[in-house]
Amino acid sequence: MPRTSRHARDVAVVAFAQSDHLRRTDELSEVEMVMPVLHQVLARTGLKAGEIGFTCSGSSDYLAGRAFSFTMTLDGVGAWPPISESHVEMDGAWALYEAWVKIQTGEADTALVYSYGKSSPGPVRDVLTRQLDPYYLAPLWPDSVALAALQAQALIDAGETDEPSLAAIGARSRAAAEANPHAQLRGPVPQGDYQVRPLHTGDCPPIGDGAAAVILAAGDTARRLCERPAWITGIDHRIEAHGLGLRDLTDSPSTRTAAERAGVFDAPVDTAELHAPFSSQEVVLRKVLGLGDGVAVNPSGGALAANPVMAAGLIRIGEAAARIHRGESDRAVAHATSGPCLQQNLVAVLEGDPA
Amino acid sequence: MTATVPSPDVLRAPLVVEFPFTRSLGPVQSAFLTGLREGLVLGVKTSDGTVMVPPVEYDPRTAEEIRELVEVGATGTVTTWAWNGLPRPNQPLDTPFAWVLVTLDGADTALLHALDAPGPESVRTGMRVRVRWAAERTGAITDIACFEPYEGPAGPGAAPHAGVFAEPVTGIVAPARLDYTYSPGRAQTAYISGLSEQKTIGERCPSCHKVYVPPRGACPTCGVATTDQVEVGPAGTVTTYCIVNIKARGLDIEVPYVYAHIALDGAGLALHGRIGGIPYDQVRMGLRVEPVWTEGGRYPDHYRPTGEPDADYDAYKELI
Numbered sequence: 001m002p003r004t005s006r007h008a009r010d011v012a013v014v015a016f017a018q019s020d021h022l023r024r025t026d027e028l029s030e031v032e033m034v035m036p037v038l039h040q041v042l043a044r045t046g047l048k049a050g051e052i053g054f055t056c057s058g059s060s061d062y063l064a065g066r067a068f069s070f071t072m073t074l075d076g077v078g079a080w081p082p083i084s085e086s087h088v089e090m091d092g093a094w095a096l097y098e099a100w101v102k103i104q105t106g107e108a109d110t111a112l113v114y115s116y117g118k119s120s121p122g123p124v125r126d127v128l129t130r131q132l133d134p135y136y137l138a139p140l141w142p143d144s145v146a147l148a149a150l151q152a153q154a155l156i157d158a159g160e161t162d163e164p165s166l167a168a169i170g171a172r173s174r175a176a177a178e179a180n181p182h183a184q185l186r187g188p189v190p191q192g193d194y195q196v197r198p199l200h201t202g203d204c205p206p207i208g209d210g211a212a213a214v215i216l217a218a219g220d221t222a223r224r225l226c227e228r229p230a231w232i233t234g235i236d237h238r239i240e241a242h243g244l245g246l247r248d249l250t251d252s253p254s255t256r257t258a259a260e261r262a263g264v265f266d267a268p269v270d271t272a273e274l275h276a277p278f279s280s281q282e283v284v285l286r287k288v289l290g291l292g293d294g295v296a297v298n299p300s301g302g303a304l305a306a307n308p309v310m311a312a313g314l315i316r317i318g319e320a321a322a323r324i325h326r327g328e329s330d331r332a333v334a335h336a337t338s339g340p341c342l343q344q345n346l347v348a349v350l351e352g353d354p355a
Numbered sequence: 356m357t358a359t360v361p362s363p364d365v366l367r368a369p370l371v372v373e374f375p376f377t378r379s380l381g382p383v384q385s386a387f388l389t390g391l392r393e394g395l396v397l398g399v400k401t402s403d404g405t406v407m408v409p410p411v412e413y414d415p416r417t418a419e420e421i422r423e424l425v426e427v428g429a430t431g432t433v434t435t436w437a438w439n440g441l442p443r444p445n446q447p448l449d450t451p452f453a454w455v456l457v458t459l460d461g462a463d464t465a466l467l468h469a470l471d472a473p474g475p476e477s478v479r480t481g482m483r484v485r486v487r488w489a490a491e492r493t494g495a496i497t498d499i500a501c502f503e504p505y506e507g508p509a510g511p512g513a514a515p516h517a518g519v520f521a522e523p524v525t526g527i528v529a530p531a532r533l534d535y536t537y538s539p540g541r542a543q544t545a546y547i548s549g550l551s552e553q554k555t556i557g558e559r560c561p562s563c564h565k566v567y568v569p570p571r572g573a574c575p576t577c578g579v580a581t582t583d584q585v586e587v588g589p590a591g592t593v594t595t596y597c598i599v600n601i602k603a604r605g606l607d608i609e610v611p612y613v614y615a616h617i618a619l620d621g622a623g624l625a626l627h628g629r630i631g632g633i634p635y636d637q638v639r640m641g642l643r644v645e646p647v648w649t650e651g652g653r654y655p656d657h658y659r660p661t662g663e664p665d666a667d668y669d670a671y672k673e674l675i
């Protein structure tokens with residue numbers, strides 16, 4: 001039994017798979033990119049597509065440059081005879097949340113969650129401006145790096161970090177990614193020029209294509225499918241005011257609230273997989289999650305090593321779960337974000353059964 | 356860094372997504388944007404006295420509706436900034452500039468915009484700036500051309516404003532254009548390349564043996580990759596059809612005409628195309644048809660009767 005579950009049903013991540021994240025994948029359509037990942041994650045449980053109770057995906061039409069783009073990847077899940085399926089126009093971490101709710105209601109015992117993004121076809125910095133307030137922000141086209149840079153400068157002004165400390169975060173992440181064969185950037189990467197000052201190239205995520213998938217299962221089904229299930233003992237997501245100028249960019253109250261509700265602070269964690277696409281955002285997240293030096297932060301390399309948009313948050317949950325599966329972690333926190341400057345945040349606590 | 360050289364074998368083409376989003380404004384946004392057109396900046400005051408600029412219609416902390424408008428200064432203080440050495444398309448200035456969050460005199464929250472400054476050394480948090488108005492103003496956030504450094508007295512603070520204007524702005528049109536390079540992937544590249552030789556190439560599912568055309572690379576029934584390429588057609592059978600009576604804009608085809616599902620010989624599902632070379636009211640299920648290519652055409656212009664006897668219903672009923 002998980003130690004601290006507070007929900008109607010015990011639900012665990014029982015399998016995780018991800019693609020190699022690459023700068024571009026022109027030779028693959030989206031379904032061609034996603035399908036091997038779906039096959040891998042199913043193979044890890046022995047489940048067939050038709051045995052899955054609920055399927056939920058996350059992706060973005062703006063990345064694909066066309067409407068209803070997610071329907072194309074449904075071909076990869078074997079959607080005939082008809083399946084119970086849903087989609088979120090968000091990172092797959094939110095698709096996982098929907099699937100977790102579905103299992104909590106008792107309407108499914110297993111769920112396949114997948115997400116993907118190809119950033120290579122379009123100018124992703126500009127594409128992401130279309131998610132901003134259409135009245136006051138989007139007409140100015142402030143790109144994702146610019147908005148993160150405003151947050152970084154606010155942190156520097158507040159004395160919470162400086163440029164060398166930020167560079168060290170990028171370097172540590174990419175050094176950790178040397179052990180991650182899927183990561184896009186591994187090992188030493190030049191800190192580079194300013195992209196938008198104070199952020200250098202090395203403070204920014206690589207732009208690339210990739211996909212990820214997890215399988216969730218409840219109770220005894222999870223125990224049957226996985227030797228050491230990664231129980232989701234708490235999960236919550238919160239959002240902050242839309243206006244950037246209304247927010248204290250050095251803080252993330254939505255992450256803090258989500259973490260409290262998910263039970264992060266009830267007991268120590270040994271691992272944190274944080275979705276911090278920019279080095280400066282790790283500074284904020286470490287602070288609000290109260291992560292000490294003893295916690296392994298982004299042992300996978302995190303989003304600074306691979307940031308497939310719409311999949312990078314789901315990958316954080318998957319990486320945290322995989323460490324529990326392997327016995328390398330007993331209690332992990334996973335975080336996903338969406339929107340500018342950590343606007344929306346999801347926090348999950350994952351625990352393995354005691355040895 | 357991973358190589359960024361595209362694979363030479365795959366098709367690619369420019370894909371432009373362009374849209375003018377037309378949006379209506381509520382009373383607060385209308386007053387704010389109309390105020391910009393008139394050269395003044397309005398905010399809203401919440402019940403606890405906080406002045407928000409740009410204004411919102413509901414207090415993000417209490418969800419209370421806010422309608423109390425105030426005028427604030429066109430001068431303010433930078434609360435954070437970021438130097439943009441390489442401006443991107445559509446951004447407010449095409450020379451290097453700073454992105455800034457500015458708290459205008461009299462306001463308690465900050466507005467995002469651009470600051471025209473000679474270089475990063477001349478920008479700091481806490482510096483004083485003022486609005487540079489656009490020469491032509493329409494009632495949009497871009498009526499503020501940018502901010503510029505300002506060494507002068509602070510504004511008088513927030514003052515009540517009725518928010519009443521002649522000819523208020525009630526909506527905005529926000530044009531957007533994104534330029535993509537589209538690649539159709541392996542399966543669809545093979546299909547499109549086949550069409551250039553006037554061949555129709557499907558792909559067979561290794562599990563259920565159905566031949567998909569056009570192929571998308573996966574069998575939606577089995578959820579596995581389709582791998583074996585199969586040439587289908589050229590002739591096929593009309594499985595079902597409809598008669599189109601409304602002329603589409605820009606389409607040079609006389610109405611009425613017939614649009615049909617056509618099961619090409621060897622294909623496991625029907626594709627669709629126009630039927631020509633036969634009066635529209637003589638098209639029928641089971642009609643045998645073949646593609647007609649035009650000079651330089653990249654896909655069949657239409658399908659016409661082959662003259663063969665109609666196919667037996669049992670031969671195509673699974674494909675309807």
Ligand SMILES: [Zn+2]
Binds near residue numbers: 562565575
């Ligand atoms: Zn099949």
